[in-house]
Amino acid sequence: MKKIYVNEQWCLACHLCEYYCAYANSGLSDMVQALKDKPLHPRIQVEQRGTVSFAVNCRHCSEPLCLKSCIAGAITEKDGLIVIDQDKCVGCYSCIMACPYGALMPSESGVMQKCELCATNSHGLPVCVQGCPNQAIVYEER
Amino acid sequence: MGINYLYPDFEVVRNQDRCISCRVCERQCANEVHSFDEATGRMKADESKCVNCHRCVSLCPTRALKIVKTDHTFKENANWKGEVIQDIYRQAESGGVLLASMGTPKDYPVYWDKMLVNASQVTNPSIDPLREPMETRTYLGQKESVIKRDANGKIITKTAPQLKLEIPIMFSAMSYGSISYNAHKSLALAAQELGIYYNTGEGGLHEDFYQYGKNTIVQVASGRFGVHPGYLNAGAAIEIKMGQGAKPGIGGHLPGSKIGEDISKTRMIPLHSDAISPAPHHDIYSIEDLRQLVFALKEATAYTKPIIVKVAAVHNISAIASGIARSGADIIAIDGFRGGTGAAPARTRDNVGIPIELALASVDERLRQEGIRGNVSLVVGGSIRSSSDVLKAIALGADAVYVATSALIALGCHLCRTCHSGKCNWGIATQNPELVKRLNPEVGSERLVNLITAWNHELKEMMGGMGINSIEALRGNRLMLRGIGLHETELNILGIKHAGA
Amino acid sequence: MQYVIIGNSITSVGCIESIRKHDTTGAITVIGEENHPIYARPLISYLLQGKTDEQKMTYRDEGFYQKHGVQVLTGRRVEKIEVEGQLLRLDDGSSMQYDKLLIATGSIPFIPPMKNLEEVEHRHTFLSLSDAKELEAELQPSSRVLIIGAGLIGLKCAEGILERVQSVTVVDLADRILSSILDEEGSARVQTHLEQIGIRFHLGDSVREFCGQEALLTSGKVVGFDILVLAVGVKPNIALAKDAGLAVNKGILIDQACRTSNPHIWAGGDCSEGWELLSGERRNLALLPNAYMQGETAGYSMAENEQRFENAIAMNAIGFFGLHIITAGIYQGEDLCFATEKGYKRLFIKDDHLVGCILIGDQVARGGIYTNLIRSRTDLRTLDFAMISEQPALMAFAQKVRSEQLGRAQ
């Protein structure tokens, strides 16, 4: 299955992935409308320290600890894709407790969100990867 | 501070309705033009630092930015143009030589744009390159002009060493030091994939790049940086750099500040020492001296590699080329006055040398007249901007072309011409690791391969239109060219007729 | 092959899902006493709070059993396990044969003796959906609710009902709340938060006796109430296992493949006692993630694809009115404390390993990175501990480790 992988060496800490992600999952068709003067809630986050930086998002683990820990059965696996049903989520933070990568975070409404590889929004292909200026994140089979 | 006589050249125009304050521009501008104003929550810009490299514009996700040329103006006239006035202010302030980068921006005639190409109609059918074979492969090196036989009467097929090019285009010399590791790697990867060559420039060859040796031309320049037997044998050919189009007659100077660990090792000079290339080679004062070096290099590589001699296009270029063709060199590379540079004195760049089109035409003609055209292949460079420039160069007599600026543009260069600042926002002409990182060679090489492949398609298409199906048949075929808006002398030098004639 | 599972909850789901990864044909039967579609117990407080409903509460889709080829008997209770005949006796008099049995009977409320408790009319436990629904049926805007137990269940119950009743008072024998998972500072912070929202506490106190609608506390205080919730704790439900002669302690003793002392029987979840990583001892970990993973491990073993669950630790995620808490591991060794206005963090380090953490408020983000350090027994000398103790981040790992984490298929 294709997943997002990080080529840390090429990350520029431009943070564009975060903006593209927040836009892609806003449900709006205009980036300005989606993001202007609003707090940003991306599902991918750039870690940065000195000259090192890289983006972190859900790894879509084959042994997903979030799924095994979710108290609501809100996290499920579909053909390798780990998705979260925000309707079922009650915001208990068990998944945050379990995820070894720190890849889940609360959404604006308090229920959890995570990267779903843009398979569940209208974009189809991971927008962060498309927006990365330096192929520091790639979407491929490994 | 005194009086500031200089007004910024550009204005940063930000559409506040579109700006989402993502601060990408701020993070990506090494010139520190953009900043975030905590008080208003808005981005602001200090345009006096802007060099118009478009990094911010290209990365702005909402297209909120544009950089425009300021319409602020001096009271200029045809003689005292704004830039002339500005240069005087600058020098009055600094007392120094004006430095500049890339090829001259001055308004000299571009002869490529004053030549038109022929196409077949009726009598000589055109060829569809998608259906019929079209040969763009070419070989560079000395060609025998007579058939030789051995004692048994058998034809001797052994020829002098050749460079085999799948496409008659090569990446010309840009040293590691003037451009970044990643830029070099992009060129090397692309040359390998395209079946062509890139050129190390005068800075030696980084040990990581020996693996691309089959597609590498190693350069020996007046500073002899990084030259050792391993280096000479690492590439497919050796180029002796006598001159450079952007700064004929001038040496080079890479400041010690740019000589970091890697570069010092590659150039074989002490860390942080200035890398000075003398104006002349101190052991070359005549064609005979040049011949010595040519053969010294042949000896060092057991006569397995062609030797290129690169010169700048200057007034007596045809006589110089004639000398070189007799020096034992296999290939002559001529660099026109528009050729790029990492740093050159502005006055030299803008006033010294001649256009490559004229140099090429006169050299090709002279060598033919002297019956020594086969002694050498001719490679020309200095602002080859498109496949039609390539086509016209070959029709004027070149065997292949060198491109540098076009390659850099493919890598992201926006010709902001501030390479000498070391702050190239595109990771090309810089050694700052944070900036170098911006050029992922995977991305860079793909873009180069795309560019040259596209040019090759166009070349084939135009050749097909002319009813020509190989580079061999196009080379020196000046009948395929006509001048437009040129006067008699120019047409004579170019050896072409005027359009309509 | 006849797989039988007693108990229809989280452990069972883990078991079914892993059996089916390797055995798509064996028959699976689940016998569950409760008469609801499968749900997770932790949600019952959210149900009362209105954050979920019975429909959304189902732990797996409607088609789950069918998709996994499972036969379910709900509302059926197993009365006896006959190990010799590999036979179960059910409450309707029927019996069932098993080749491989999983006991996942969960936990039952623990109720300490209190004088006159039987005479309290509106008395509840808070463990099951039925409990929650019964409690809900009695809630009135004028109700005064008394909860015995300031642990996870008692406080979740308090959160769930606070806005629907007049008052909630919590009594606990311990002198601080959530004493099993928090340290003193943590307890104090959470308590302040809950008090600000309106919950009243009587700590270090207990009910001496009930007197009609009043509870007389040991301290001499008197608390009036309309509804009583008993949430002192839970204990493993081991009656069946004990009766069948399986080795038990507090819970049913299991190994790292979740086998009991009987070769045909496995156990997991709240009713069991398996090996805990940090203490090296057997512990009852009545926590949902543990239940799932033990069920899963048992399933693998039952389907003869044995995998060992070797890194079980205690880990809790809990929140009250927007204040979130994550805790994990054991609280031993040296510790590091960080306190901010909106949060609190304490890390426990023993022999160069992180063994425990308490994260509250603004410190919970990416807490799984700490949990993972504990579970994976990462030697802290292999990473930048100063950095990671400040903030959980992958940045603190060696670049090589990180490129594995982010550049490899997981």
Ligand SMILES: Cc1cc2nc3c(=O)[nH]c(=O)nc-3n(C[C@H](O)[C@H](O)[C@H](O)COP(=O)(O)OP(=O)(O)OC[C@H]3O[C@@H](n4cnc5c(N)ncnc54)[C@H](O)[C@@H]3O)c2cc1C
């Ligand atoms: C209010 C509440 C809040 C909680 N919150 C959290 C939380 O936030 N995080 C967390 O990690 N954990 C939490 N827990 C604990 C969590 O619910 C349990 O760890 C988990 O449900 C255990 O699953 P299990 O499958 O082992 O057992 P259970 O869920 O207890 O299921 C056991 C099932 O077996 C059935 N059964 C028992 N005996 C028989 C029999 N003889 N025949 C047939 N069926 C039988 C029972 O009826 C029950 O349905 C909470 C628990 C409660 C009650």
Ligand code: SF4
């Ligand atoms: S926060 Fe939501 S998704 Fe995460 S474990 Fe809790 S209920 Fe499941």
Ligand code: SF4
């Ligand atoms: S220097 Fe380049 S990046 Fe900086 S503001 Fe100007 S155009 Fe943008």
